[in-house]
Amino acid sequence: MSNVARDATKQNIFKSMKDIDLSSREVSHQCGVTMNDSVEARAIAEFMEEHDPNVTITYNPATIRIDGEGKLVFKMSEITEFLGREMTAETFEVNTSTHYGRMVRVDDDTVILFGDMNEVMEYI
Numbered sequence: 001m002s003n004v005a006r007d008a009t010k011q012n013i014f015k016s017m018k019d020i021d022l023s024s025r026e027v028s029h030q031c032g033v034t035m036n037d038s039v040e041a042r043a044i045a046e047f048m049e050e051h052d053p054n055v056t057i058t059y060n061p062a063t064i065r066i067d068g069e070g071k072l073v074f075k076m077s078e079i080t081e082f083l084g085r086e087m088t089a090e091t092f093e094v095n096t097s098t099h100y101g102r103m104v105r106v107d108d109d110t111v112i113l114f115g116d117m118n119e120v121m122e123y124i
Contacts, residue, residue, distance in 0.1 A: 031101025031115035032067035041095050043083040044074070051078075063097060071101075072113040 035041035
């Protein structure tokens with residue numbers, strides 16, 4: 001992706017080290033996923049951006065980051081409808097390079113990423 005296209009999103013979650021306060025012991029409840037750039041990943045990112053106002057999408061040259069606060073809920077049936085072809089939890093996981101937060105596959109249709117570790121306890 002060109003710098004022009006990346007700058008057009010006007011969203012970037014990354015901070016310079018000089019802007020990070022390491023003295024704070026505040027716990028973050030952020031969570032997110034990094035996906036290899038693909039048709040499926042772009043559809044997931046676009047869908048999440050349209051349906052969750054707290055989501056931040058960052059397009060990098062070979063990856064797409066989807067970051068959120070609290071939790072991110074990925075419903076495969078809704079993404080399937082948006083994409084126009086079947087999206088399964090397995091395909092979602094194949095497209096995922098890495099994630100942070102606790103990832104829980106609730107059922108065949110739902111994958112949730114939790115930023116708040118206390119909230120995930122009902123699924124363990």
